[in-house]
Amino acid sequence: MRISIIAIALTAIFASCEKGLNIEPTASISAERALLTESDVRVTLIGAYDGLQRATVLGGDIQVINELLGNTDNIRFTGTFAGLSDIAFLEMSAPNTFARDTWAAAYNTILRSNYVLSALDKVTSSQATKDRFEGEALFIRGVLYFELVKLFGKAWGDGDNNANPGVPIILAPTTSVTPESYVSRNSVAQVYQRAIDDLTRAESLLPARNSFYATKAAAAAVLSRIALMQGDYATARDAANRVIESGIYSLTPSFAELWVINPNGTDFTTENVFGMKVTVQDGTNSLNTYFGTGIGSIPGTAGRSDCKILQAHIDKYEDGDFRGDFFQQVGSFTYTRKHLSRFGNVAYIRLAEMYLTRAEANFRLGTSVGNTPVDDINIIRNRVNIADLTTITLNDILNERYLELAFEGERMADIKRTRGTADGIAWNSPLLILPIPQREIDVNPNLVQNEGY
Structure with a gap:
């Protein structure tokens, strides 16, 4: 923990962003x-x-990681990175490099958010700017705690969450190494609540529109995901409905428009509630690196060709x-x-997911908030040219979600929350x-390893 969180905090937190994001160039800011x-x-x-x-x-x-984890039914992974191969074939060990690097980078980013939150009194230009800075930092932190607990903790409801x-x-912020720096793992319930608290406040503070940065709807969309994982269908439904009813986002007319290939990079579509700009x-x-492949006749394509899609999935x-x-x-x-x-942008949450979540939650509750489940x-079906359903089952909804969101990172969450395999x-x-990364275990005696490692 000291290596990947504390040492990084003292050296990297105050480095300006390593790449351009429409700000004036800054080499670094000393501690x-x-x-x-x-x-600052x-x-x-x-x-x-x-x-x-x-x-x-x-x-x-x-x-x-969430798509490859035990997914040999749909994907033939042929890559040479041992860490990803071990994830795909469920042969992970504590030194897994992908688990290690995701843990370290996520906590590095959380620490940056913590520094922003610790210095909000320096934001004096306007209350709106101060609120936005706080909301964005809380959004980033809340998202990462949710993603980390899904990867490194037991699923919600698998035994005692507390x-x-x-x-x-x-x-x-971490400014020095003390005995308190050797933190223990909080419970699954505590991490979920932390993410909920951060994102709830973020939603209240963020603007409705904010370029490609976090927005009010982006926070609501993640809250909808969290509630769905917890089986809190009313909260999931209402949060998804807030995103849909905001009127800011709309489904692209065709499915193909979501994934335009452009050698010079692409703008976000009207459907992206939040994503990473590339x-x-x-x-x-x-996702391009591992799922993509270079095709000579199609400029702008690239990838390692590691993830071949099996016919069993297409069927x-x-x-x-x-x-x-x-x-x-x-x-x-x-x-x-x-x-x-x-140079395709990485979509984190699309509006289509919000329709699918609202449909599922309404169906489970026997309600029709915003619209009927069918x-x-x-x-969603109309956009991809398949006939309307006149009646619907829960399996129909889950199947539609599976097909619509395939290879976008939601597979494992849906398996765990629906008690699948x-x-x-x-x-x-x-x-x-x-596994909790081995180097974290080595330097922090208060961390306990996950079962089986």
Whole structure:
């Protein structure tokens, strides 16, 4: 813990964002004069976004891990990175490099957010700016605690949430190493509540529109995901409904428009509630790295060709479903067309997911807040040219969610919350939980390892 959180905090927190994000160039800010002005706080907040954007965090690795984890039914993984191969084939060990790097980068970014939150008194230009800075920092921190507890802790409802170890909660800047620096793991329930508290306040503070940064609807969308994981369907429904009813986002007319291949980078579509921006100057799309492949006849495509999509997955689509044809054949291998673009933005939450969540929650509760479940599902089906349903079952809704969000990072969360299986492995198997990184265990005697490692 000391190595990846405290040491990084003292050396990297105050570095300006390593890549351009529309701010004036700044080499670094020394610890002695850091966060003395509003400009310093702004630079540190941009640094927190830069941390969130990293390949090892929401630049794609978190989504890739959640898709590959025990997913040999749908994906043939042929990559040479041992860490990802071990995740795909459920052969992980404590030194797994992808678990290590995601943990370290996520906590680095949380610490940057904590520094912003500790210096809000320096933001004096306007109350609106101060509120936005606080909301954005809380959003980043809340998202990361939610993602970390899903990866490194037991699923919500797998035993006692108040006793199961989650991940350490750190809410203050780290400026020196003391005995208190060796933190223990908070419970799963505590981490979920921390994420909820951060995102709830973020929603109250953030503006409705904020370029490609966090917005009020983005916070509501993540709160909807959290509530769905917890089986709190009324909260999930209402949060998803707030996003839909905001009127700011709209489904793209065609499914293909979500994944445009552009050699010079692409703008976010009207459907992206939140995501990571990737340009020729800045950012990495790990979903492209591992799921993509370079095609000579299509400029702008790239990727390692590690994740081949199996015919067993493609066979799950109805005849005529546009999504069932949204694959690229290269020789004898098949790839999803979602992630072919080297400079494609990384979508974290799309509006389509909010329709699917509202439909599921309304169905489970027997309500019709915002719309009926069948009408919401038909909105998703109409876009991909398949016929309306006149009646609907829970399995219809879950299947639509599976097909619509395939290879976007939600597979493992849905397996765990619906008590499903991954390649025949039960949702609550220790094999589906990442190990606490070995180097964290080595330097922090207060951390306990997950079962099986």
